[in-house]
Structures are given as C-alpha cells and as structure tokens.
Amino acid sequence: MITRFLTEVSTVFNPFSPKAKTARLFLSFLPSNARQTIKINTKMLPKISREPSFVELKFSKKSPPSYARPSAVLSLMGGWLTMGHFIEDGKQMKLDAEKLGIKGVVEEVDRHSRILSRQEELTGN
Amino acid sequence: MAPATSAAVTLFSPGDGHSLLSSGSQSELFEVDFQSSFKPRLFSSEQFNKMPSRIAPPSKAIAFILRCKRPLKTRRQYATAAAAITPAASHAQMTQGSPPIARYPATQPPSYKPPAFRKSQLLRQYASVLRSTPLMLLFQHNNLKSIEWTGIRRELTNALRKVDEAAAESLEEGIKFQIIQTGIFSSALKIVEFYKPDSETVTLDPTDPSTPSSAAIPVFKADGSDLTHTLSKAAHDATAKKSHALQPLLSGPLAILTFPSVSPAHLKAALSILSPSPPQFPAPTRRANPGWHDPPVQSGMQKLLLLGARVEGKVFDVDGTRWVGSIDGGLEGLRVQLVAMLQGIGAGVTSTLESAGKSLYLTVEGRRTMLEEEEKGPSEEKS
Numbered sequence: 436m437i438t439r440f441l442t443e444v445s446t447v448f449n450p451f452s453p454k455a456k457t458a459r460l461f462l463s464f465l466p467s468n469a470r471q472t473i474k475i476n477t478k479m480l481p482k483i484s485r486e487p488s489f490v491e492l493k494f495s496k497k498s499p500p501s502y503a504r505p506s507a508v509l510s511l512m513g514g515w516l517t518m519g520h521f522i523e524d525g526k527q528m529k530l531d532a533e534k535l536g537i538k539g540v541v542e543e544v545d546r547h548s549r550i551l552s553r554q555e556e557l558t559g560n
Numbered sequence: 561m562a563p564a565t566s567a568a569v570t571l572f573s574p575g576d577g578h579s580l581l582s583s584g585s586q587s588e589l590f591e592v593d594f595q596s597s598f599k600p601r602l603f604s605s606e607q608f609n610k611m612p613s614r615i616a617p618p619s620k621a622i623a624f625i626l627r628c629k630r631p632l633k634t635r636r637q638y639a640t641a642a643a644a645i646t647p648a649a650s651h652a653q654m655t656q657g658s659p660p661i662a663r664y665p666a667t668q669p670p671s672y673k674p675p676a677f678r679k680s681q682l683l684r685q686y687a688s689v690l691r692s693t694p695l696m697l698l699f700q701h702n703n704l705k706s707i708e709w710t711g712i713r714r715e716l717t718n719a720l721r722k723v724d725e726a727a728a729e730s731l732e733e734g735i736k737f738q739i740i741q742t743g744i745f746s747s748a749l750k751i752v753e754f755y756k757p758d759s760e761t762v763t764l765d766p767t768d769p770s771t772p773s774s775a776a777i778p779v780f781k782a783d784g785s786d787l788t789h790t791l792s793k794a795a796h797d798a799t800a801k802k803s804h805a806l807q808p809l810l811s812g813p814l815a816i817l818t819f820p821s822v823s824p825a826h827l828k829a830a831l832s833i834l835s836p837s838p839p840q841f842p843a844p845t846r847r848a849n850p851g852w853h854d855p856p857v858q859s860g861m862q863k864l865l866l867l868g869a870r871v872e873g874k875v876f877d878v879d880g881t882r883w884v885g886s887i888d889g890g891l892e893g894l895r896v897q898l899v900a901m902l903q904g905i906g907a908g909v910t911s912t913l914e915s916a917g918k919s920l921y922l923t924v925e926g927r928r929t930m931l932e933e934e935e936k937g938p939s940e941e942k943s
Contacts, residue, residue, distance in 0.1 A: 450867045451877060453808040459700060462865070463813050467703040470862050477865060482877035 436464050436541045437548035441473050442495045448488035448532070449480035457532035458488045461540055490540055492528040494547060496554070652769065671791035679744055680791055686740065686748035687790045694872045695819040695827065697881065698809055699834070700865040701739065708860025712834070713737055715852050719829040719844070727825060734820035735830070739813070746810040748790075750799040753873070757788035757795075805875040809867050822871060824893075827885040835866040840886050 446462060448455035462477065469475070480486055526547060530540050673680045690696075704712075720732040788794055817834070819826060828841060833852065836843035844852045851857065869881040876884065887894055 451805075451808055451875075455808065456811050459812045459865075463700065463702045465702060467705055467863075469703075470859060475862075479865075479867075479878050481879055482868075482875075 437545050437552065438465055438469060438473070440494045440496075440548045440551045441469075441492060441544070443474045443476075443491075443493035445476035445478070445491045446488070446532075447478045447480065447486070449482065449484050449486065451482045452485075452488065454533040455488045457535065457537045457540060458490055460537045461490050461532070464537075464541070488532045490528075490530045490532050492530070492544065494526045494528075494551060496551060669787050669789055669792075671787075671789070672793040672796050673791055675791060679741075682741060682744045683748050683751075684790055686745045687752055689816075689818055690749055690752040693818040693820065695822045695884075696870045697817040697827075697830070697834075698806075698867045698869065699815045699817065700867055701813050701815050702863040702865065703813075704860050704863050705856070708856045708863070711851075711854055711857035712860045712864070715833050715849070715857055716830060718849075718851070719833045720826055723825050723829045727823075729823070731820055731823055731826055735818065735826065737815060737817045739815045742810040742812070742814050745814070745816075746804070746807055747799065749804055749806060749810070750802050751790055751795050753804055754802045755795045755798045806868070806870060814867075815864075822884075824885055824887040827881075831866075831882065831885050834861065834864055837882065840882060 444462075444465070446458040448458040450459065462475070465473065465475070480488075528543060528547070530543055532540060535543065668675070671680065673683075675681070716735075716737060717732065720735055724730055724732045817830060831837075832841040832843060835841075846853050866878055866881065868878065869876045869884065871881075871884055
C-alpha cells in the first residue's frame with residue numbers, strides 16, 4: 436500500500452463486530468513510522484453499538500520527506516514540524532470499510548496515490 | 561585358578577581367534593583333566609598320527625593357558641556376563657502380580673494433532689494461560705519495533721512494581737505482555753470455554769505398586785478417540801463449530817496482557833501506562849516517570865490499541881475494562897460496599913420483623929392488663 440501521500444487517517448469501528456476487521460487491518464498496514472507523518476485518529480465504539488465502521492482519509496499533493504529520498508533529507512526537520520503545512524490535495528475519502536473489505540480499501544488508496552505520484556514525477560520534484 | 565565367586569570367565573586365545581566361554585567350575589575341570597591324566601595321552605604323537613581325533617586338540621596357546629598355574633592376566637570379566645544371572649524375585653513380586661503396563665507416560669497421552677508441531681504446543685500453552693488467568697487485556701499492536709516493545713515492557717514492569725510495593729503483594733512477576741497467534745488462540749479459547757469433559761479422572765496409576773494387577777486400565781484406542789485432554793480429538797470436535805464472544809477480536813496483530821488475579825490496582829497502573837485516559841487513568845507525569853516520555857515508549861504506546869478484556873470468563877469492551885480498573889480498593893473494596901449494603905438491609909429486616917413481634921406483644925400485653933383489670937374490678941366490688 437502506498438502511504439506516502441496520506442496526511443490523515445481516521446477510523447471508527449466497534450471491535451466486537453466482525454466487520455471491524457477491515458478498519459483494524461488497515462491500521463496495522465500503516466508503516467511503523469507512520470505516526471510521524473500521518474495524523475491518525477481511532478475511535479472505538481462500545482460493544483453494543485451498531486454504527487458502521489469506516490475509514491476516512493486525506494491526501495497531500497507532495498509526499499513527505501523521508502530518509503529514503505536523499506533530496507528530502509535537508510528539509511527533514513522542516514518536514515516533521517510542518518506536517519500540517521503540506522499542500523493539501525483536497526482529496527478526502529470516506530471509505531465504507533464494511534463493504535469494501537481490506538483489499539478494496541487498499542485498492543482505493545493505491546489508485547489515488549498512483550495518480551499523485553505520477554503528478555509528482557511529472558512536475559519534477 | 562579361578563575364584564569360586566567369579567560367575568563367568570572368558571578365555572581369549574589371541575592365536576586362532578577362538579574364544580572359550582565357560583564357567584569357573586568347568587575351567588577347573590579342564591585344568592585337572594589336561595594336567596593329570598588326559599594331556600599326555602592326547603598329545604602323544606603316535607596316537608595323534610594314527611587316528612584323527614574327533615575332538616580338535618586345543619591349540620598351543622590355549623594349552624599353555626590351561627597349563628599355567630598363575631592367575632591369568634589376560635582373563636577378562638565382563639559385567640554383562642555377570643548380570644546374566646537374574647537375582648531372586650523380591651517378596652513383593654512373589655506375593656503380588658506385576659502391575660498392569662501403561663501404554664504411554666502420563667504426561668504424554670496420544671494426541672489428535674501431532675504433538676511435536678509448534679502449533680500444538682502453542683495451543684496447549686494458550687489453553688493453560690487462559691485457564692490460569694482471570695484477567696486478560698487484548699491489545700492490537702500496529703507494527704511496533706523491538707525497541708518500542710522493550711521500552712513499553714520496561715515501563716509496565718516499573719509501574720506494576722510500584723503497585724506491588726504499595727500493596728505488599730507480588731503480582732508483578734506473574735503479569736505478562738505477550739504477542740499471540742490469533743487462530744490458535746481462538747481455538748484454545750473455545751476449548752477452555754466450551755469443552756468441559758466429565759471430571760471422571762483416572763485414579764488408577766499403573767506405576768503405583770498398590771494397584772492390583774487385575775485392575776482394568778482403561779484401554780485407549782490407537783486413534784485416541786476416548787481421550788479428553790486439550791489436544792484430543794474430543795476437544796477438537798466439541799469446539800469446532802462453536803463461536804465465542806471474543807472471537808471477532810481475534811484477528812490481526814494481537815497481544816495479551818495477562819494477570820494472575822483480578823487486581824484493579826494493577827489493572828489501573830497498566831492502563832495508565834498503556835492507554836492513558838486523563839480523568840481516571842492519568843498518564844505519569846514527566847517528573848514522576850521520565851522514562852515513560854521517551855520517544856520509543858511514546859511512539860510504541862500510540863501504536864497499541866486496547867480492544868477489550870476478558871475478566872473471569874466474561875467479555876468486556878474498552879469502557880467495561882476501564883470500569884473494572886476504576887473499582888476503588890479492588891475486590892476488597894467491592895466486598896466492603898456489598899457488606900455495607902447487606903448490613904443496611906439486615907437492619908431494615910430486623911426492625912420490620914421486630915415490629916410485628918413488638919406489636920403482637922403490645923396487643924397481648926394490653927389485653928392481659930385489660931383482663932386483669934376486669935378480674936380485679938368485680939373482686940374489688942365484691943370485697
């Protein structure tokens with residue numbers, strides 16, 4: 436899953452519902468250092484609630500600086516501090532986790548992330 | 561030559577490679593025979609040439625050995641040969657029959673799944689954990705690094721140790737935070753919850769000498785179809801189609817925190833370290849516990865997600881877990897509350913019961929005094 440362009444992830448689920456598996460797995464798919472660049476909100480519903488679980492995502496246009504890309508190392512400190520200052524792509528997704536399943540959610544994220552990465556390459560950053 | 565106590569002597573002739581095994585008494589016989597009468601005749605050359613002897617004459621080496629009177633240096637005594645004579649049966653063996661033979665060690669009954677597999681042993685381990693822990697928290701761990709695990713475990717241990725010191729208990733060593741394999745754990749959970757075999761245990765121990773030999777040892781079938789342990793086929797079949805309330809939680813990366821007893825004080829300390837929520841479970845302050853504010857611990861803690869708990873066989877969600885942790889004074893506190901409530905009820909009941917008796921007493925007393933007055937009245941009038 437391409438998580439470079441994600442800036443915000445918020446999930447709501449009731450862990451006692453079998454359909455919450457998608458949202459939980461999505462959280463576990465995020466990389467180990469995801470919390471440095473992605474704002475993650477998790478809301479856990481009580482056991483008896485029947486509200487649907489969903490995954491809400493926000494994308495940025497530029498991928499955040501990472502150790503892997505040498506050009507970004509210089510602006511690394513700035514990148515951490517100005518997490519909120521990324522140019523917002525404006526794209527927000529609210530994915531129905533119960534319907535899509537984990538494969539579907541990953542597919543949706545990847546689809547948009549590939550568009551963004553292509554744009555990034557074309558602009559030459 | 562050979563001492564009378566030596567049970568067996570092996571004579572070894574290096575020349576032709578023959579070995580002669582004979583008991584001590586026989587070798588003495590040989591010695592006598594060869595030395596006194598038999599030897600000269602046997603070794604006379606004419607006789608030897610005339611007719612072939614039916615018994616092959618002993619070789620020169622053996623003849624030398626047999627002839628010499630000194631105790632032999634080449635003679636060897638083997639312990640195995642000495643043990644060939646069985647000792648007499650003991651008195652117990654004579655009076656009692658031998659006990660029936662067990663087909664397997666009591667600790668290794670035949671199992672449905674191959675017991676050498678890792679997952680079989682994990683199943684046993686999880687079942688034993690589930691049977692022994694009354695309080696268990698379930699966490700989802702999202703890609704924690706080992707340094708983060710180390711930091712979190714360290715902080716948890718420190719916090720629990722403090723609670724131990726305050727309460728003069730020693731629960732900290734029994735509290736464990738471990739990652740589990742969800743599939744095996746869920747089947748272990750089902751076995752623990754749903755599989756209750758009849759408690760008709762086999763008290764007959766074949767290795768016990770007091771067991772009579774005629775006792776019928778339950779014969780286990782080769783496929784292990786009448787065994788009742790965790791890995792048995794019966795346990796598997798009884799739980800295959802059941803579903804537990806904790807089942808939906810058991811997917812994805814999971815870790816469990818197990819407590820050896822229900823201790824809300826320890827639970828509170830653990831919750832304030834692992835998933836602090838300010839009013840009831842405040843995170844430790846930077847001054848009181850600087851280690852908790854280390855970056856690895858912080859990032860690891862953010863990635864831990866409390867999902868639910870299992871308290872004395874009942875399933876609790878996050879709020880329920882926090883409620884259990886917030887019981888003041890632990891189980892003792894609950895008992896005190898209950899006792900106070902029952903005492904209030906008791907006082908009410910006694911006053912109610914007493915009031916009936918009292919009113920009856922008052923009525924009867926009133927009637928008595930009335931009757932007495934009535935009796936007195938006429939007598940006074942008479943007198």
